[in-house]
Amino acid sequence: MHEMALAEGVLQLVEETAMRENAQRVKLVVLEIGRLSSVEPEALRFCFAAVVAGTIADGAALEIVDVPGVGWCMSCGEPGAMDEVFGACPRCGGYPLQPTGGTEMRVREIEIE
Amino acid sequence: MCTVCGCGAGETKVAGEARDEAHEHVHVHDDGTAPGHAHEHGGAHAHPHGHEHRHHEHGVAGDLDYGAGPAGVHAPGMSQARMVRIEQDILARNNAYAAANRRWFDERGILALNLVSSPGSGKTALLVRTIESLKGKVAISVVEGDQQTSNDAERIRATGVAALQINTGKGCHLDGHMIAHALERLKPADESLFLIENVGNLVCPAAFDLGEQHKVAILSVTEGEDKPLKYPDMFRAAGVLLLNKCDLLPYLEFDADLAEANARRVNPKLTIFRVSATSGDGLAAWVSWLEAGLAAQRGKRAETVDGLRRRVAELERQLAAR
Numbered sequence A: 001m002h003e004m005a006l007a008e009g010v011l012q013l014v015e016e017t018a019m020r021e022n023a024q025r026v027k028l029v030v031l032e033i034g035r036l037s038s039v040e041p042e043a044l045r046f047c048f049a050a051v052v053a054g055t056i057a058d059g060a061a062l063e064i065v066d067v068p069g070v071g072w073c074m075s076c077g078e079p080g081a082m083d084e085v086f087g088a089c090p091r092c093g094g095y096p097l098q099p100t101g102g103t104e105m106r107v108r109e110i111e112i113e
Numbered sequence B: 001m002c003t004v005c006g007c008g009a010g011e012t013k014v015a016g017e018a019r020d021e022a023h024e025h026v027h028v029h030d031d032g033t034a035p036g037h038a039h040e041h042g043g044a045h046a047h048p049h050g051h052e053h054r055h056h057e058h059g060v061a062g063d064l065d066y067g068a069g070p071a072g073v074h075a076p077g078m079s080q081a082r083m084v085r086i087e088q089d090i091l092a093r094n095n096a097y098a099a100a101n102r103r104w105f106d107e108r109g110i111l112a113l114n115l116v117s118s119p120g121s122g123k124t125a126l127l128v129r130t131i132e133s134l135k136g137k138v139a140i141s142v143v144e145g146d147q148q149t150s151n152d153a154e155r156i157r158a159t160g161v162a163a164l165q166i167n168t169g170k171g172c173h174l175d176g177h178m179i180a181h182a183l184e185r186l187k188p189a190d191e192s193l194f195l196i197e198n199v200g201n202l203v204c205p206a207a208f209d210l211g212e213q214h215k216v217a218i219l220s221v222t223e224g225e226d227k228p229l230k231y232p233d234m235f236r237a238a239g240v241l242l243l244n245k246c247d248l249l250p251y252l253e254f255d256a257d258l259a260e261a262n263a264r265r266v267n268p269k270l271t272i273f274r275v276s277a278t279s280g281d282g283l284a285a286w287v288s289w290l291e292a293g294l295a296a297q298r299g300k301r302a303e304t305v306d307g308l309r310r311r312v313a314e315l316e317r318q319l320a321a322r
Helices: A002-020 A041-052 B092-107 B123-134 B151-157 B176-186 B232-237 B246-251 B256-266 B283-321
Strands: A026-034 A061-067 A069-073 A079-082 A097-101 A105-112 B082-089 B111-117 B140-146 B162-167 B193-197 B214-220 B240-244 B271-274
Touching: A002 A026, A002 A041, A002 A105, A002 B082, A002 B092, A026 A041, A041 A061, A079 A097, B082 B092, B092 B111, B092 B176, B092 B283, B111 B123, B111 B283, B123 B140, B123 B151, B123 B193, B123 B283, B140 B151, B140 B176, B151 B162, B162 B176, B176 B193, B214 B232, B232 B256, B240 B256, B256 B271, B271 B283
Parallel strands: A026 A061, B111 B193, B111 B214, B140 B162, B140 B193, B214 B240, B240 B271
Antiparallel strands: A026 A105, A069 A079, A069 A097, A105 B082
């Protein structure tokens, strides 16, 4: 359940920003979660709802932007889509693929008022 | 509870004491950096991170732009919804603590390793064997992470080495902040070996950098060959894989070559050792690898010390020339 720790990390960033901006409340939180990151979006959604209760972000909508995995194949030297960190190259079927995108776990922006 | 960073809010216990005592430590600022100055909470024990003080530096996200709302205008006294860019890694805070720990280890020539595996792979037994091989040659200290009990720290202490138990309570992993606290307690010697046995869990500890030089994953041959494929994040994050309990291979259908191939499929850069903590087979190669790592950290420290000496000499020369 490290999604709980991650949700707390999100809340910290949101609270700091909201306080700095003198916000009254947070309406929306936008995250970017890569498909190759170690986060399960549904678990994170569940934990986020639990940790924001009673905070400035209570009731805020959570938007998770899905970032597709991209890798570079060490066998054929071509870039390709990756669904799993141990996935095979879609072009030549070789291994291993070095992920070049889709590993991010970021708070992109928040909507406040 | 620390009101600045909120640490100690959970059930984490360091060596049996709740982590909500007064203390000084690094606080991470909004820009994700840990400037390393100590906040006084009336605490008694000093934090080992001695870096110079920097004031809060807020990034572009700190700009107040009243024209940035959906309406593009701002009427005094009226609230309007607006978007604020944050663009920060969710783990930025942990990563800043980890970076401070790593700098601290490097400055002192300490080799720090983070041992990760499923429960029951033989981490503690391996640690005990490793300590027995090395304890005459290098100072060693150990952090033991478990949800409950101090059984593992007691096993380590029986070898004569200092060990600190961290109980994570409901938590599933150690984090950079816990390790910063552990450094205050254990005060590892310069040029020593610092071993962190993480909570037995092949999922969560992968994401949390502690400031170690390497994660060392331990897979035992009583588990499945496909474990690196089932839990790829951990095997990707590791620099070393110890395939443990190899003395049992004659009695099992475990294909060690296949397990290694699966691990390399996830992480081609893995250094793999086949070992047995019970029989001692293969441990010599692992211990040599540790000795090489210790030598490399000593070299890093010597570079830092030499660099500082050169700077002092240069400044003294400039001063004398005045």
